[in-house]
Amino acid sequence: MYVTVRDRPAAKTGGAAGRVATTxxxxxxxxxxxxxxxxxxxAVLPLYLTAQAGLGYLGYGLVDGAYxxxxxxxxxxGGYAGDRSDRAKWIAVIGYGVSALSxxxxxxxHGLAAITAVITADRxxxxxxxxxxxxxxxxxxxxxxxxxxxxVHRMLDTIGAALGPxxxxxxxxxxxxxxxxxxxxxxxxxxxxLAVLVLLVPDRRTNRGTRVRLGDVLREVTGPRLRRPLxxxxxxxAVTVGDxxxxxxxxxxxxxxxxxxxxxxxxxxxxxxxxALPLGRLADxxxxxxxxxxxxxxxxxxxLVAAGPVRGPVAIVAVLALLGTFYAATDGVLPxxxxxxxxxxxxxxxxxxxxxxxxxxxxxxxxAFGALWSAVGARPxxxxxxxxxxxxxxxxxxxxxxxxxxxxxxGDDAEHAGTDGDAAAEPTGSR
Numbered sequence: 001m002y003v004t005v006r007d008r009p010a011a012k013t014g015g016a017a018g019r020v021a022t023t024x025x026x027x028x029x030x031x032x033x034x035x036x037x038x039x040x041x042x043a044v045l046p047l048y049l050t051a052q053a054g055l056g057y058l059g060y061g062l063v064d065g066a067y068x069x070x071x072x073x074x075x076x077x078g079g080y081a082g083d084r085s086d087r088a089k090w091i092a093v094i095g096y097g098v099s100a101l102s103x104x105x106x107x108x109x110h111g112l113a114a115i116t117a118v119i120t121a122d123r124x125x126x127x128x129x130x131x132x133x134x135x136x137x138x139x140x141x142x143x144x145x146x147x148x149x150x151x152v153h154r155m156l157d158t159i160g161a162a163l164g165p166x167x168x169x170x171x172x173x174x175x176x177x178x179x180x181x182x183x184x185x186x187x188x189x190x191x192x193x194l195a196v197l198v199l200l201v202p203d204r205r206t207n208r209g210t211r212v213r214l215g216d217v218l219r220e221v222t223g224p225r226l227r228r229p230l231x232x233x234x235x236x237x238a239v240t241v242g243d244x245x246x247x248x249x250x251x252x253x254x255x256x257x258x259x260x261x262x263x264x265x266x267x268x269x270x271x272x273x274x275x276a277l278p279l280g281r282l283a284d285x286x287x288x289x290x291x292x293x294x295x296x297x298x299x300x301x302x303x304l305v306a307a308g309p310v311r312g313p314v315a316i317v318a319v320l321a322l323l324g325t326f327y328a329a330t331d332g333v334l335p336x337x338x339x340x341x342x343x344x345x346x347x348x349x350x351x352x353x354x355x356x357x358x359x360x361x362x363x364x365x366x367x368a369f370g371a372l373w374s375a376v377g378a379r380p381x382x383x384x385x386x387x388x389x390x391x392x393x394x395x396x397x398x399x400x401x402x403x404x405x406x407x408x409x410x411g412d413d414a415e416h417a418g419t420d421g422d423a424a425a426e427p428t429g430s431r
Contacts (some may be wrong), residue, residue, distance in 0.1 A: 009188040012346070020152045022138035026201045027133055028156030028290070034096060035157055037103055037186040038122065039164025039269075043262035044172075044182070044246070045119075048092045083348045088132035088139075091314035095129025097198055098122075100190035106183040127359075131352035132337075138339040138347055146339060147288060150332030151280020158276055158327075162269035165276050167263040172259070220346040221353040229289075229338065230357050232399040236296050237361030239389040241303070241382070243268065246323065249306050249378045250316050259269055264320060271324020272331075279328045288337035289400035293331030296393055298322045325342045393407025 038063045081091045102122035109118045134150070141149035168182050220226070247264045250256070267419050283291040305315055335351045342350030365385075372381035 020145070020149045023202055023204060024137050024138040024149050025155050025156070027137060027152045030096070030193045030197045030201065031133075031153065031157035032160035032163075033162030033189050033196065033396060034099065036164045036167060037160075037190035037193065037322045038099065038126075039161045039265060040168040040171075040182050040186045040189075041103065041106065041122075043165035043265045044179070045169050053423070059100070074124050074127040078131050078348075081132075083135075083346055087203065088135045088198070088348055089201055092129040092132040092136070093194070093197055095125045095127070095132070096190075096194045098125030100125075100187060100194050100237070103187035103190050103258065105185055106186075107180055128179065130355060131348045134335040134351050136201070136204055136338070138269045138335070138351075138413070139344075143340060145284060146336040147280040147283035147291075147333060148277070150336045151277040151281075151328075153278040153282075154328070154332035155273055158269050158273040162266050164272055165265040165269075168260045169259075169266075220342050221349055225341045226338070226353060228340065228399040230354060232396040233297035233354050233357045234361045235392045236389075236396050237358045239392055240299065240362050240364050240365050241384055241385055243323065243361065245366070245369055245373070245378075246302065246306055246319065246424060250319060252378070254311055254316065268324045269325070272322045272327045273324075275325055275328035279325075280332055283329075283333045283336065287420065288333050289397075289402075291329050292333050292337065293393060293397045293400065295333070296389065296396070298325040298329065300386055300389045300393070302326065303389065305381045307382035307386065318372070375399035414417060 078091055078095060099122045101119050102125065105118045105121065106115070107113050120172055137149055138146060167185065170180055171181050171185065221230075243265070247261065250264065251261055262381055279291055279295075284419065299322070302319055303320050305322065308315070334354055338350050338354045339347050369385060374382075374385060
């Protein structure tokens, strides 16, 4: 593996990790630690807000939508700042830093308003950092292996997402009602992740030093290359039910002991962990758009199983496994797809645009599903969303047709051909 500040993608060593750039691995470690921190808090949030804070399902839908959607407010800011300054790493540092500070701010926060404000700060940090981080991954990876690179990163990220709820579960088992202990440990882990980013991740240029203007970004993200993929993202995001709702459905249907609730997050993330790299590599071979659509087919199966007549461990395991499959097929595949559809100098903004559309429409989806649950119940609500998703899938497939081919980003292949060593010599026929 090359371990120089130039950060060339590593030569083949036979292992999955050995085939990606050092930057990808380091950013994966940063995300691992950050997800341990964030998921410790997220895993107890649905029950805390509904069982202890006394929110109804519509109220929880608003908070859950804000939790998922507030990052949209700054995603484009983070993307444009990364492209404009050509300092994507330091924009990401600010985002990770804001999220880390929000963990310790939970200690004095009491009441729904204060907790919501702290959660909002955490999500704003996430929105600011995500696109610059993904741009660093794309810049450090050869075009034909983007799915693999994002798969490795998401695999490491998901190890943290699986460990976080488990750590929270163990802390609360050792210290009943010890939420302050969860917050302190969460902050400490986030601080270590921030230190890895600041001290070890190379300050790699993501747009080759090109001066980027706002007009360039606007033309790129509204241009023909992204128009149809962004519409597909909006369509699919609008029929995506949040994890917290799905877990609440399972918990209520089977009357699970509340103390086991955080472990459902672990189950989903274990499935995601096992499948992130294989599905990323599959996306490089058969087409990223195809895998993205297939991931939403798995989400449709989640709705049908959760709303179906089967109860008990079999249904719970099936839902968690299918939900993990959905994330493995979409979370890393989407930025890999979009990064090949925009010019190199506006890559960060292009990724941010796709992520912004997704989180905004998922915000609307959470509010709508919360209202639907309150009006007609969870099972009819899931079946209604399943019908909408089934109708949206063929439309999204048509909109994404032809997207994700390696010819999408002018100049990328030439860039990597000159710096990638052995990796650049591999065929570039992936789609």
